[in-house]
Amino acid sequence: MLDKKFSPEPQHAFAARFEAQKIAFGPVVFHCVRYAWKRGLLQALAKAGDRGLTQAQLLANGEWSDYALKVVLESCLSAGVLLRADGRWVLDKTGYCILSDRMTQVNFDFVHDVCYQGLFELERSLDAQQPLGLAHLGDWPTLYQGMAELPEPAKSSWFAFDHLYSDTSFPDVLPDVFATGPRRVMDVGANTGKFSLAALGYQPEVALHLVDLPQQLAVAAQNLADAGLSARASLHPVDLLDTACALPGEMDLVWMSQFLSCFSEDHIAGIFERVAAALAPQGQVLVMDTFWDRQRYDIAAYCLINTSPYFTAMASGNSKVYESADYVRLAERAGLKLLTTRDGIGYCHSLLRFAHA
Known part of the structure; x- marks a missing residue:
């Protein structure tokens, strides 16, 4: 069929x-x-x-x-x-x-400045499940370790690509984030702190816990300081590929946006396990991502599907833009159950809400 x-x-x-x-x-x-x-x-x-x-x-x-x-x-x-x-x-x-069209221009620049030369190594990257094209930008095991050091224009084009899709979504989902009245929120994969800044500005009583690599958190820390919001934010430098690194606990809500697609299925399952362990008894997990199977229009699905080779050749070697059922299956392995799904957020995002099964 x-x-x-x-x-x-x-x-x-x-x-x-x-x-x-x-x-x-x-x-x-x-x-x-x-x-x-x-x-x-x-x-x-x-x-x-x-x-x-x-x-x-x-x-x-x-x-x-x-x-x-x-x-x-x-x-x-x-x-x-x-x-x-x-x-x-x-x-x-x-x-x-x-x-x-801003989206077209951002996609053009992303493909040219970030991906094009490295995609020549796609065949080898697929076979090795390593981002062998990344050598065209720098000497790091994955793109995420080198994010703060990316050369221009790749750095600007990468952030323009990432922020175009996430920035249109954050204002729309903040009511969902605070629907259960969480006071302790953990932003896993905080990157430059864009979501944390939005959440702190939206809810004056919430405390944010930012989790990411040290390089990304250094940028987030500066952005928080510039906004005068550092007092309600805690930084947790963690390499999520290191399975021995636990996450801070007793969280009312864990937020992950455009983050899990940076990892292989086995790593996603392990992250869900640590996230589940970090939840307070009634805590929930919100995952916002771009699932190609939940798009209203084929044009969006086309763009998302063809972003996956970037993850292969340039970013991690073993991650991709997933179908929503993949996340649900991997979350269930960690003892979480899907509560709700909301589509049509921003350009192409969906929001999955999980809780302990």
């Missing part, structure tokens, strides 16, 4: 062959379209509007050679980014989307 997603009507053989060629030449098109965007070619055509511009008019700009224009314009034409009518080049809807 076919999964509902990505199961359109059967393709005709000729159309299927065309789609296959799009995949084969995908990296080429990516770079040509990116050149047209980053070098101002798309912007010039957008300014011209429906009138478009001839190649001679574009050449008069002085920004590109005649050769570069021919190569890039034709590639953009093949990708549906541009139209050509009566010898004039016109920006099509896809081109306008690249110029105006």
